[in-house]
Amino acid sequence: MSVNFSKSLPRAVQLAHEIVSSRIAPGDTAVDATLGNGHDTLFLAKLVGQRGRVIGFDIQKAALESTREKIPEGVSVDLHLESHSRMSDLISDPVAAVMFNLGYLPSADKSVITSAESTVPALEAAAGLLKPGGVITVVAYTGHTGGPEEQGSVQQWCECLPQSDFTVAHYAFLNQANNPPELFAIEKK
């Protein structure tokens, strides 16, 4: 899979997929920290293959159900109806990638949103689980109530990561209407 840059710059979600696909090999373990409708889980499941494992988190039952429907037979996916902040209690293997897509489940109650109180501890846990060369991607939205505060907390957390252990990048559109999402990418050296 590769993003075609010839007509327009990639969207945050496309770029996140591009980065993650360059770091996952068949047999790896990967984490979807915000299952939602399961698009990222399906994407990760295809990359890790039948020998690999995807572990997912969401606090809404509807998200687990929607995700389960998308996963083909024979693929190993562990879905947890738990906050992603519990990640380090439930995962011990080193992971190749952890994807966060913040905000709310589009088809459900828009008042159930991710927030810095759990997102930042989850990022901390994810950073501790990454294997060398592994990545965390965070797609952050600023167009809903609470979004700018969460984005700010994620950015602050990223800026404090030690350069000796991590490389962090931030991708954002600066002149577009309707608050397009931003991407943070964190690489473990």
Ligand SMILES: C[S@@+](CC[C@H](N)C(=O)[O-])C[C@H]1O[C@@H](n2cnc3c(N)ncnc32)[C@H](O)[C@@H]1O
């Ligand atoms: C934008 S959606 C995710 C989209 C998804 N990655 C996809 O591909 O369809 C954000 C999800 O985060 C979930 N969420 C909110 N707080 C959470 C938490 N503390 N832990 C895990 N998931 C959470 C919401 O329930 C919602 O389903």
